[in-house]
Amino acid sequence: MEMNTLENVQESGVYDVAIVGAGPAGLSAALTLKIHNKKILWFGTSALSDKVEKSEKIANYAGCELISGKELNEIFRQQIHSAGLVLTDKKVTMISGDKDGYMILGDNDIYKAKTVLLAVGSVPAKGIDGEQELLGRGVSYCATCDGFLYRGKNIAVFCGHKRFEHEVEYLAQLAEKVYLYVSYPESEINLPNVEMLKKPMKAVRGENKVRAIELTDKTEKEVDGVFFLRPSVAPATLLNGLHMQGSHIEVNRQCETNFAGCFAAGDCTGRPYQIAKAVGEGNVAAHQIIAYLAAKDK
Amino acid sequence: MEMNTLENVQESGVYDVAIVGAGPAGLSAALTLKIHNKKILWFGTSALSDKVEKSEKIANYAGCELISGKELNEIFRQQIHSAGLVLTDKKVTMISGDKDGYMILGDNDIYKAKTVLLAVGSVPAKGIDGEQELLGRGVSYCATCDGFLYRGKNIAVFCGHKRFEHEVEYLAQLAEKVYLYVSYPESEINLPNVEMLKKPMKAVRGENKVRAIELTDKTEKEVDGVFFLRPSVAPATLLNGLHMQGSHIEVNRQCETNFAGCFAAGDCTGRPYQIAKAVGEGNVAAHQIIAYLAAKDK
Numbered sequence: 001m002e003m004n005t006l007e008n009v010q011e012s013g014v015y016d017v018a019i020v021g022a023g024p025a026g027l028s029a030a031l032t033l034k035i036h037n038k039k040i041l042w043f044g045t046s047a048l049s050d051k052v053e054k055s056e057k058i059a060n061y062a063g064c065e066l067i068s069g070k071e072l073n074e075i076f077r078q079q080i081h082s083a084g085l086v087l088t089d090k091k092v093t094m095i096s097g098d099k100d101g102y103m104i105l106g107d108n109d110i111y112k113a114k115t116v117l118l119a120v121g122s123v124p125a126k127g128i129d130g131e132q133e134l135l136g137r138g139v140s141y142c143a144t145c146d147g148f149l150y151r152g153k154n155i156a157v158f159c160g161h162k163r164f165e166h167e168v169e170y171l172a173q174l175a176e177k178v179y180l181y182v183s184y185p186e187s188e189i190n191l192p193n194v195e196m197l198k199k200p201m202k203a204v205r206g207e208n209k210v211r212a213i214e215l216t217d218k219t220e221k222e223v224d225g226v227f228f229l230r231p232s233v234a235p236a237t238l239l240n241g242l243h244m245q246g247s248h249i250e251v252n253r254q255c256e257t258n259f260a261g262c263f264a265a266g267d268c269t270g271r272p273y274q275i276a277k278a279v280g281e282g283n284v285a286a287h288q289i290i291a292y293l294a295a296k297d298k
Numbered sequence: 299m300e301m302n303t304l305e306n307v308q309e310s311g312v313y314d315v316a317i318v319g320a321g322p323a324g325l326s327a328a329l330t331l332k333i334h335n336k337k338i339l340w341f342g343t344s345a346l347s348d349k350v351e352k353s354e355k356i357a358n359y360a361g362c363e364l365i366s367g368k369e370l371n372e373i374f375r376q377q378i379h380s381a382g383l384v385l386t387d388k389k390v391t392m393i394s395g396d397k398d399g400y401m402i403l404g405d406n407d408i409y410k411a412k413t414v415l416l417a418v419g420s421v422p423a424k425g426i427d428g429e430q431e432l433l434g435r436g437v438s439y440c441a442t443c444d445g446f447l448y449r450g451k452n453i454a455v456f457c458g459h460k461r462f463e464h465e466v467e468y469l470a471q472l473a474e475k476v477y478l479y480v481s482y483p484e485s486e487i488n489l490p491n492v493e494m495l496k497k498p499m500k501a502v503r504g505e506n507k508v509r510a511i512e513l514t515d516k517t518e519k520e521v522d523g524v525f526f527l528r529p530s531v532a533p534a535t536l537l538n539g540l541h542m543q544g545s546h547i548e549v550n551r552q553c554e555t556n557f558a559g560c561f562a563a564g565d566c567t568g569r570p571y572q573i574a575k576a577v578g579e580g581n582v583a584a585h586q587i588i589a590y591l592a593a594k595d596k
Contacts, residue, residue, distance in 0.1 A: 024360055028574050031358040060329040062322055062577045063362045063370060065377045072361060079363045253551055253568075270551075272585040276326050279360045280578010287570040 014112045015041040017289055018104050020092045021119035021232070023049035024275045025266025027076055028282030029117050029289075030085050036290050041104075041111055044087050047163065048073045050231065051121065051267075052275065061275050072275075093141045095239040099260035108145055114296065115261045115289050118239070119282060120232040122267040124247060127228060129214075130204035132237055138210025138225045141233050143167035146225075150175050153224040156213045158183070158201060164229035165189055171227060179213070179221050201226075235268060245270070255285035263289060312410045313339040315587055316402050318390045319417035319530070321347035322573045323564025325374055326580030327415055327587075328383050334588050339402075339409055342385050345461065346371045348529065349419065349565075350573065359573050370573075391439045393537040397558035406443050412594065413559045413587050416537070417580060418530040420565040422545060425526065427512075428502035430535055436508025436523045439531050441465035444523075448473050451522040454511045456481070456499060462527035463487055469525060477511070477519050499524075533566060543568070553583035561587060 017033055019026045022044020033040050047053065055069030064072060080087070090106030095116060097103055104111045126132050131139055140146040147170055156179040159168050165188065172178050172191045180189065181197040189196075199215040204226050206212065212220045235249050236242045243250040243258040248270040255263045265281035267273045315331055317324045320342020331338050345351065353367030362370060378385070388404035393414060395401055402409045424430050429437055438444040445468060454477040457466050463486065470476050470489045478487065479495040487494075497513040502524050504510065510518045533547050534540045541548040541556040546568040553561045563579035565571045 028358070028360045031360060032572075032574075035358055059381070060326070060333055060581065061361065062326045062329060062377065062580075063359065063373055065373070065380055075361055075363070079360065082363055083357070251551075253549075272582060274330075274581050274585070276330075276581035277578045280575045280581070282360075283358065283572050283574035283578070284570060287572070 013039075014101065014114060015039045016113065016293055017041070017115045017117060018102065018111060018113035019043065019117045019119060020095075020104075020238075021121060021266065021268075022046075022087055023052060023119060023121055023266055023278060024076075025268075025278035025282035025285075026117070026119035027080065028279040029119065029265060029286040030282075031079070031083055032283055032286035033289065034083050034085055036286075038290070038293070040085070041113055042085060042087055043090055043092050043104075043106055045089050045163070046077065046087055048076055049121065050161065051273075052076075058275060061279075091142060091233075092238065093145070093233055095262075097259075097261070102261065107142060115263065115292060116239075116259075117282075117285050117289065118235055118249060118257070118262065118264040118268055119266045119278075119285075120235060120238070120268045122247070122273060123230070123232045123234050126234055126236065128201055128203055130206070131226075131228065132234075134204050134206055134210050134226075135237065137208060138206060138223075139204055140225065140227050141230070143171050143227055143229065146227075147171050147174050150225045152176050154222065155179070155225040155227060156197075156201065156221060156223045157181070157227045158229060159187070159189075160184075160228075160230040162186075162188075167227075167229055168194070179223065197221075235264070253284075254288045255281055256288060261292060311337075312399065312412060313337045314411065314591055315339070315413045315415060316400065316409060316411035317341065317415045317417060318393075318402075318536075319419060319564065319566075320344075320385055321350060321417060321419055321564055321576060322374075323576035323580035323583075324415070324417035325378065326577040327417065327563060327584040328580075329377070329381055330581055330584035331587065332381050332383055334584075336588070336591070338383070339411055340383060340385055341388060341390050341402075341404055343387050343461070344375065344385055346374055347419065348459065349571075350374075356573060359577075389440060389531075390536065391443070391531055393560075395557075395559070400559065405440060413561065413590060414537075414557075415580075415583050415587065416533055416547060416555070416560065416562040416566055417564045417576075417583075418533060418536070418566045420545070420571060421528075421530045421532050424532050424534065426499055426501055428504070429524075429526065430532075432502050432504055432508050432524075433535065435506060436504060436521075437502055438523065438525050439528070441469050441525055441527065444525075445469050445472050448523045450474050452520065453477070453523040453525060454495075454499065454519060454521045455479070455525045456527060457485070457487075458482075458526075458528040460484075460486075465525075465527055466492070477521065495519075533562070551582075552586045553579055554586060559590060 016038040052069040094105040203214040249264040263285040265285040266278035314336040350367040392403040501512040547562040561583040563583040564576035
């Protein structure tokens, strides 16, 4: 995965904050930061949180009586619209930076922000064996970024959500052969050069570059590249050096991570995985970001 | 302030949790604990949070678009009713206990609970000079509990909210003379033996018992007792030995205080003083209480 030229950075300017994730934590932070007139870059899809969407009944969120997740997401969307907030539907696959500012790679574009709020939901800590080690050496999280590298080659693809199926189709147009594993029941992909894997991948094999994938039944498939299409990239992969506690981002009561200017809120900081807790932390993080920016601008 | 006989304790039994405070933090915790079938004793008035009530517009609480505090409190009340939750309209003036359980004094009654959640809002750390030192020796927080001790005597009363005016009237029936200071604009008290103080109290004077009050203009009034009628008692006065950080209760990310089985959430644990933050912490505290009770019952 290569960072693009700096052209795009010049165009969009520097944001006060980049929020990664459009679940309850990201929304809560965005609402507060908007009131305080911060220049916000908010990554996420208008589908918002998939976990909220699938909640049949929510009975313990103060202010919203016995509501379905679908209804709550609809209220959230309306609130986003009314507040004049805008979602940037790009997948963030890399962040780098420090107290002087952050660079964020969203699909093929680079953005700059003074602070970052990670509100990426609960994400497996580090993927499967070999995934992190071979990232950028055959392992990719972004079809539109890296697909062209595999023209006429064999690849494996993990598809973690129906909404990534167009990316699978895009890859199938480029690659000679695609081994596909989907982690949800009703896949609609049916293409001649796509072979559905019955078993999930267990490991990525290869020394300095990807050579094969190993499935849970111990069979191997020779491939040149592997794409993991998941809603979120593991936080410590996203931002190298981020301190974790197991699969959660380590934060203090102010939602500060070990990177100055980088904050985290919601499920990614730990249990309970609850809307109320995410909304609370999004609010705390936003206030801390406001204070951080004020101190920086002094 | 004397703890009553143990009769009332036998009647009501032991609660899983006593929640002190009916603002957003208390509500959020109560909703979650109710779902988990915990036996809840919830102290607060149906007026709910005064601070919420007085918020003109709330623009950053996810799920409730541009709402007034009055409207939000009305939604909260409806939600309390629907969830089958009950508020006990008694003022908690003393808590004692440890990991083996807690005793809570609510007006004149004693209650027992395995755990306590303090959601008392932001409260001044320790009142005025001499207040804490002379508590129980002429200083009282409860008119109905201690009023009878001042029959025919002179007392001073601080009234912090209109809803305590009936307590002032009750005290005026007993005492010979009442020096009254009210901290809000439109007091309706007009009784022959009540003298309105123009200046607030600055200190309570006396060696082993109350002798006088000193006003901010340095004048003194000789009295036998002083009543502070405030929505909440300062946390460290409520529960002796509770660790504070300034005027806030010291908690970790799990909302645990230094007392095993005692948790805190909302404005009383620190800034930002926000509904979202309070709702989030109430949820976190509730989950921690559930885990604590489960570990205890093993």
